[in-house]
Amino acid sequence: MVEIRELADGDWPQVWPIIREVVLAGDTFTYDPGLTAEQARELWVKPAPGRTVVAHDGGAIVATAQMGANRAGPGSHVATASFMVASAGRGQGIGGALVRDALDWARAQGFAGMQFNAVAASNVSAVELYQRLGFTIIGTVPGAFEHPTQGRVGLHVMYAPLEP
Amino acid sequence: MVEIRELADGDWPQVWPIIREVVLAGDTFTYDPGLTAEQARELWVKPAPGRTVVAHDGGAIVATAQMGANRAGPGSHVATASFMVASAGRGQGIGGALVRDALDWARAQGFAGMQFNAVAASNVSAVELYQRLGFTIIGTVPGAFEHPTQGRVGLHVMYAPLEP
Numbered sequence: 001m002v003e004i005r006e007l008a009d010g011d012w013p014q015v016w017p018i019i020r021e022v023v024l025a026g027d028t029f030t031y032d033p034g035l036t037a038e039q040a041r042e043l044w045v046k047p048a049p050g051r052t053v054v055a056h057d058g059g060a061i062v063a064t065a066q067m068g069a070n071r072a073g074p075g076s077h078v079a080t081a082s083f084m085v086a087s088a089g090r091g092q093g094i095g096g097a098l099v100r101d102a103l104d105w106a107r108a109q110g111f112a113g114m115q116f117n118a119v120a121a122s123n124v125s126a127v128e129l130y131q132r133l134g135f136t137i138i139g140t141v142p143g144a145f146e147h148p149t150q151g152r153v154g155l156h157v158m159y160a161p162l163e164p
Numbered sequence: 165m166v167e168i169r170e171l172a173d174g175d176w177p178q179v180w181p182i183i184r185e186v187v188l189a190g191d192t193f194t195y196d197p198g199l200t201a202e203q204a205r206e207l208w209v210k211p212a213p214g215r216t217v218v219a220h221d222g223g224a225i226v227a228t229a230q231m232g233a234n235r236a237g238p239g240s241h242v243a244t245a246s247f248m249v250a251s252a253g254r255g256q257g258i259g260g261a262l263v264r265d266a267l268d269w270a271r272a273q274g275f276a277g278m279q280f281n282a283v284a285a286s287n288v289s290a291v292e293l294y295q296r297l298g299f300t301i302i303g304t305v306p307g308a309f310e311h312p313t314q315g316r317v318g319l320h321v322m323y324a325p326l327e328p
Contacts, residue, residue, distance in 0.1 A: 023237070030239030071282060073187070074310040075194030075319065112316075115305055117281065118235060139303020141279055141323050146238040152276075155239065157321050159305050 002094050004101045007045060007052040007064070014061040015054060019044060022084045026148045028123050029082075030155075044082075051105060055085075055094050062089030065098045067105060070115045079106035079114045079162075083126075095126070099133050106162055113161045120145045121154035134160040166258050168265045171209060171216040171228070178225040179218060183208060186248045190312045192287050193246075194319075208246075215269060219249075219258050226253030229262045231269060234279045243270035243278045243326075247290075259290070263297050270326055277325045284309045285318040298324040 007015065019040045023031045031043070046052050050068030054061045067081035081102040085095050106114050114135075119127055121140060131137075135158040143152035171179065183204045187195045195207070210216050214232030218225045227249040234244035245266040249259050270278050278299075283291055285304060295301075299322040307316035 026238055030235035030237050032236040032240075071194035071308075072196040073194050074190055074284075074312075075282060075308060076196075077310060077316075078305070078308045112307060113305075115308065118239060120238075137303075138305055139301075139321055141242070141277075141302055141321065142325070143276060144235075144239055144242045144279065144323075146241060148238075152241075157303055157305065159308075161306070 001058075002062075002092070002097050003056045004053050004097060005056070007054050011054050011061060012041060012045070015044070015064050016040060018061070018064055018084050018086045021086060028120055028126070029084075030118050030145065049109075053098070053101065055089075055098060057089055057092070057094065062086050063094045063098055065102055067102045069111075070117070077110075077112045078159075079109070079111040080117060081106070081114060096129055096133070099129065103133065103160065103162065107164070110164070111162055113159055116156070116158040118145070119156040119158055120147065121156055122147050122150050127156060127158075130158050130160075136160070165221075166226075166256070166261050167220045168217050168261060169220070171218050175218050175225060176205060176209070179208070179228050180204060182225070182228055182248050182250045185250060192284055192290070193248075194282050194309065213273070217262070217265065219253075219262060221253060221256070221258065226250050227258045227262055229266055231266045233275075234281070241274075241276045242323075243273070243275040244281065245270070245278060260293055260297070263293065267297065267324065267326065271328070274328070275326055277323055280320070280322040282309070283320040283322055284311065285320055286311050286314050291320060291322075294322050294324075300324070 052066040055063040063085040065083045069076040070080035138157040140154035144155035216230040219227040229247045231245035233240040234242045302321040304318035308319035
């Protein structure tokens, strides 16, 4: 059974290897593969009003998510979120649990919707998961993601409205 | 006749009032209206490999643009750019000159395309200008922009491919 909670002070040494694994694979995130631990922490650990969480699966941290406003000022009523699951934790519904948790959080914060800015079209399992949870593909920027084996694939913008 | 050149050291005192005016109007950019000069400089002045330019119209700076990679890592082959024209400089084709300059720069840098992430649907003159210059609307995030008088309007994602 997966438990999701806010990132605590001692968690980073377990979170950084998950981020490093996902970024080095280069098949889902538009992050620099040469990202240092310090840069990753800056990108991933969001102080309030943002939020970073971890998912435990019987002890070790197996996944992490971060969320907050997608834009500032006149765009700040729409949330965004990002999710990373360690390869060892995949196929167990942890990604879905994290997305549901992020949607619940965003709804409670009063956001009008949640937007994902750059979902690689090749990441079919994520796209289908997001669609099951209420997201639609708003549009696809052609060839905007350089996949390590498939070449240039589209980047979806996805959105889910949130009812109060 | 408008002249476009890279931002020089002494330009900021003329650039900041343009940014402040645009951000305070709140009808085009998803920037925090409470943005300080220091935060604006951080957002707007892009060191290489990015680029920030200013447009002169017979002396005073009347517009500015910034450009660079839209994303990192596997998304770094697509450029983005932002444009601000002082109210006193509008209706003279300066915005179009800045967009063409940014497209020329991005093509010369080898970018595969240029993406705008958040164009307020209410900013019809900008949307039409971008379309004339080769951009299409990839999709529109519904209600993602809080316009000061029109309420929530869509935010377009726009894209133009760049031929080498």
